[in-house]
Amino acid sequence: MRTWTTTEVTRITGVTSRTLRHYDAIGLLQPVATGHGGLRRYGRGELLRLQRILLLKRLGLRLDVIAEIVDGALPEVDALKRHAEQLDEERGRLDRLAATVAATIRQLEGDQTMTPETWFDGLDAGRQAEYEAEARRRWGDAVVDAGDAAVRAMSPEERRAIPDVFEGFHRRLAELRGSGETAASGPVQAVVAEHYAFIAKVWGSTPTAEAYRGLGALYTDDPAFTATYDAVAEGLAAFLREGMDAYADANL
Amino acid sequence: MRTWTTTEVTRITGVTSRTLRHYDAIGLLQPVATGHGGLRRYGRGELLRLQRILLLKRLGLRLDVIAEIVDGALPEVDALKRHAEQLDEERGRLDRLAATVAATIRQLEGDQTMTPETWFDGLDAGRQAEYEAEARRRWGDAVVDAGDAAVRAMSPEERRAIPDVFEGFHRRLAELRGSGETAASGPVQAVVAEHYAFIAKVWGSTPTAEAYRGLGALYTDDPAFTATYDAVAEGLAAFLREGMDAYADANL
DNA sequence: CTTGCGGTTGACGTAGCGTCAGGCCCTACC
């Protein structure tokens, strides 16, 4: 029976000799014999096995899975079906990723009317895009779209001032907390009332008690927000949430 | 200024301490100071930098690119646009892959009417699915669809016999070649004539000289085919092609 | 005898950490 050397196999199949030696090392494809000086020689069966291996590799399967298949330990159809599922998952992931990246680019390019960036003020642009989906889950499309429209209706100057307004809230709340005020105290509740009014403005509608509480919960529950607030002042997220809860209890 | 320990940062941001040490090691995020016993301490600026890093990481950027961005060496928008392109490429790749895998599964499950598997007899099922696109490029949709219809119109027994017919051609050609016949010699041309007729049958139409020559060229030019034929007999692909060219010259 | 080709066996590098193993420092408890 005719055999082929490494170089011949590389010319025939297009794989490198390094790959052949790798497959030998991991036991995926062993030469039919190794002669004088360790030279590998492959037979017809090995060529055919290599064909199958390369086919499955081009389908994106991992080498250990391929080994199971060509050794007959795993039915090919089953493996491919599982692989197809994984591919679908990966496609979905990439789709979502691409959408988020596109939204981030739009925001960075200053198209401020595209998404209601004020919803998650305190987070940088890209993060806001990411959280728009979260917002739609939490409060529904109608609320988010209304907020979008409301911000869009503002003048450019008003829009640009939004982050500063939030920053003002945060600063004042941090000061009050530093001077010993509780979240339910009068001065703090006054700031929270302003906060509520401003949220209503950028949302385009007055949040229900539940929605407002949900926003507060987001501040403390999501590490991204907590971190942002904690960078301003330690424990500010929890403090603000407490104030929002108290405000909702008393006024909504 | 307040600083945070490793554990605090992990609680705030959700990253593991191992990740923080890794970022330190590669210079992506260094602690503001390392005190008694090498303990890392992070300041407000580091927290904010980490926020940006994590955001960009969730967008799928690589750490070295992220480093360039947060260090100001690379404009964020530019990097994201390039990243978006890469994502698109990757999505296209995955889409094609998923389609090929799906086609392979269909063939393995015995739905032989789905694709004209005889077009690339000698290649295994998955490979045929892969080459259908190549066939449509080479010969056009009409030809491929006609072949599909022709095979579909055969009886199941006829269909199952197709690979054996090709195998017979290959065996006889290898024998003739082994006994010294040239590709243009009478006995070889007789087999090629049968080959042509059989191709015409599975194609559903008589191939033009150009199409038949193209098929022969595919046998020798594509390493996948060459390998398959060479596994039957060395140089068989070139021999068959030569015979097909001679046949086209003389008869088409 | 030298050169060159074709092949060999290590061994490191890749991305981004997870996961031990082993050790140090500080605090609380007995």
Added chain:
DNA sequence: GGTAGGGCCTGACGCTACGTCAACCGCAAG
């Protein structure tokens, strides 16, 4: 004063599928 425990540290290996040297060997041609 000894010890247990918690929190943190520094290596170092593992994962995927090879690419890419480096060093070496056998055989044939010049």
